[in-house]
Amino acid sequence: MNPEPIELAAALARFDQLWSPRIVTTVNDYDVRVAKVAGEHVWHAHDHTDEFFLVLDGELRIALRDGADAAQREVTLPRGAVFVVPRGVEHRPYAPDGASILMFEPSGTSSVGDRHDAVPDSVDATTGHRL
Amino acid sequence: MNPEPIELAAALARFDQLWSPRIVTTVNDYDVRVAKVAGEHVWHAHDHTDEFFLVLDGELRIALRDGADAAQREVTLPRGAVFVVPRGVEHRPYAPDGASILMFEPSGTSSVGDRHDAVPDSVDATTGHRL
Numbered sequence: 379m380n381p382e383p384i385e386l387a388a389a390l391a392r393f394d395q396l397w398s399p400r401i402v403t404t405v406n407d408y409d410v411r412v413a414k415v416a417g418e419h420v421w422h423a424h425d426h427t428d429e430f431f432l433v434l435d436g437e438l439r440i441a442l443r444d445g446a447d448a449a450q451r452e453v454t455l456p457r458g459a460v461f462v463v464p465r466g467v468e469h470r471p472y473a474p475d476g477a478s479i480l481m482f483e484p485s486g487t488s489s490v491g492d493r494h495d496a497v498p499d500s501v502d503a504t505t506g507h508r509l
Numbered sequence: 510m511n512p513e514p515i516e517l518a519a520a521l522a523r524f525d526q527l528w529s530p531r532i533v534t535t536v537n538d539y540d541v542r543v544a545k546v547a548g549e550h551v552w553h554a555h556d557h558t559d560e561f562f563l564v565l566d567g568e569l570r571i572a573l574r575d576g577a578d579a580a581q582r583e584v585t586l587p588r589g590a591v592f593v594v595p596r597g598v599e600h601r602p603y604a605p606d607g608a609s610i611l612m613f614e615p616s617g618t619s620s621v622g623d624r625h626d627a628v629p630d631s632v633d634a635t636t637g638h639r640l
Contacts, residue, residue, distance in 0.1 A: 383590040386563075403593050405561045405613055408539070410591065430536045432517075432611075434589075458565075459514040460541065462534050480563075482536050482613055 386412060386434060389509055390478050398502035399481060399489055400509045409485045411506050416476035419501055422491035423468045429483050432460045436477030441470040468493075517543060517565060520640055521609050529633035530612060530620055531640045540616045542637050547607035551632055553622035554599045560614050563591045567608030572601040599624075 381403075389402050389412055397419055399411035415438065431438060433455045443450040444467055455461050463469045490503045497503050512534075520533050520543055528550055530542035546569065562569065564586045574581040575598055586592055594600045621634045628634050 381593060381595065383584050383586045383592040385587065385590045387589055403561070403591060405559045405593055406596075406615070408613070410561065410593075410613075428536045430534070430541065453514050455514045456516065458518055459516045460534060461514040462512060462536055462541075464512065465537075482539070482541075484537070 386478075386480065390414060390434070392509055395502065397489070397500065398504060399506045401485075401506040402480075402509060404485060405482075407485050408482055409487070409506055411481045411483070413479050413481070414476070415471065415473045415479060417474075417500060418472040419470055420490060420495045420497055421468055421470045422494035423466055424463075424483075424487060425466055425492040427484050427487055428465050429463045429469075429487070430460065430481060431455060431463070431471075432480040433457050434478040434480055436473060436475060438471060438473050438477045438479055441472070443468045517609075517611065521545060521565070523640055526633065528620070528631065529635060530637045532616075532637040533611075533640060535616060536613075538616050539613060540618070540637055542612045542614070544610050544612065545607070546602065546604045546610060548605075548631060549603040550601055551621060551626045551628055552599055552601045553625035554597055555594075555614075555618060556597055556623045558615050558618055559596050560594045560600075560618070561591065561612060562586065562594070562602075563611040563613075564588050565609040565611055567604060567606060569602060569604050569608045569610055572603070574599045 399413040401409045438455045441452045530544040532540045569586045
């Protein structure tokens with residue numbers, strides 16, 4: 379194996395589909411994925427893993443609700459911000475003006491989690507695509 | 510737990526020590542660490558884990574050598590590039606003009622690996638510090 383560095387901007391330039399993560403590389407049994415996003419994802423939860431977000435460009439918002447008390451809140455991630463959605467927490471990412479994001483999560487993790495609302499055509503239910 | 514987003518630029522502004530990673534957040538049993546670097550790290554290898562690098566600012570170079578054939582090569586990561594050093598591969602990061610980097614690796618991973626050359630005072634042998 380002779381791995382080479384990957385420029386994230388070049389990786390992002392290779393596809394246009396929204397809410398459709400591409401696997402840039404792997405770290406042990408984790409994926410590093412990038413995605414272009416705009417508009418709304420769906421409410422979903424990963425019951426067995428945290429999910430890491432880094433905003434590469436634009437602004438990402440994540441609505442969060444905790445099943446225990448049903449309280450809802452929202453976080454806003456400007457470019458260069460990171461956030462971890464704890465396992466089990468229902469969340470709905472959205473990006474009114476679009477964004478590019480990087481995610482770390484175990485290989486095989488579904489983009490719509492283990493529990494989710496109906497998935498519209500605008501969201502790709504996937505465990506990540508090769509670049 | 511009520512986690513909030515963390516802006517990486519603000520996190521980096523909170524310390525000055527070089528080659529001394531700070532743990533920004535955790536993802537399951539992995540750390541997300543940031544470090545300021547300049548000059549040379551030491552040759553070292555992680556025998557049980559891959560190590561992920563993302564260059565946030567500046568340019569990082571990583572010399573690599575494989576024990577099997579002792580061949581040495583080097584990769585250059587500009588800002589926005591990622592690279593994974595495979596487990597077991599000896600490597601020496603360096604940054605002639607300085608850089609800020611983000612790393613993703615299992616919690617408890619030593620900054621100088623499981624095997625390393627003598628560690629100079631300019632390199633912090635650590636499993637990461639709290640911000």
